[in-house]
Amino acid sequence: MLRPTLVSPLLSLPGAVPAEGPDEGVAGHYGELFREQRALADGTGFVDLSHRGVVTVTGDDRLSWLHLLLTQHVSELPTGQATEALVLSANGHIEHALYLVDDGTTTWAHVEPGTQTALIDYLESMKFFYRVEVADRTAEYAVLHLPAGSITEAPADAVVRETAHGRDLFLPRAELTAFAAAHGPxxxxxxxxxxxxxxxxxxxxxxxxxRTIPHELGWIGTAVHLQKGCYRGQETVARVHNLGKPPRRLVFLHLDGSEVHLPPHGTPVRLAADGPESRQLGFLTTSARHHELGPIALALIKRNVPVDAPLLAGTTAAAQEVVVEP
Structure with missing residues (x-):
């Protein structure tokens, strides 16, 4: 994943500790990690996601054109309705993930930090005769996240993308500091x-x-519409769906809480019974410390790993829960 080029002004807030890796440019926490998690779970506060890329598509053909390129059914996307979509390679591998909403005249999307340039290059190459204009709005607009249950009102000039997990605001970047002062923590x-x-x-x-395909992560249904075709990679999506056998599957892991350090992204995952030097069956994708569950993680492992098998993430014991059925 590419690194962002923008640094949030909210890093100057008291207690702000910069995030690392793909989230560089915003705060990892403001001094009290578990308190912040509880606040977010309770529907209070906001998360600064201003390092994410913002892309817009305007023009009369924007939805019908995007419908041809994305995995999601968007040709008749209602105004204000949020959705997710992917861009796949010709072989069905995931290249981009877009978090979309249309405001009636413009389709807005936020994407992973630094990926907007490659996405726009692809979209521009596919314009042909369609009446569309694609723009990088990252320098003008910042993304903020309000959790589900939040009573904070969105500013009048913000574009709102609302899901079951909360609201994403596309807010003019110049208003970040004022929003934070009025709507903390x-x-x-x-x-x-x-x-x-x-x-x-x-x-x-x-x-x-x-080489990840959507079926491995449970993105079928939320970001992939199985009743539409004619997008790049659709043949792979249909074939794997009909066979029901993606090569890998996403799992949720409860990690051994006695470990001092969380295993990082890319840590090999193996069967606990075979030991830490045995054949690698996958890799840990994200680990976190949860305010109630303790150390947790997601991992991508081979489909045929028994669903009740104890695992090792590096040398850390891990109990799995099924996310994607094998």
């Missing part, structure tokens, strides 16, 4: 990530590698 991305892992929601660049 600010919550770091580590709390947001812990709740994402708890909810088993995949993230591009963490739960994916160069």
């Amino acid at each position: 600010a919550i770091g991305v580590l709390a947001h990530e812990a709740l994402r892992v708890e909810a088993h929601r995949p993230r591009l660049g963490l739960e994916t590698d160069h």
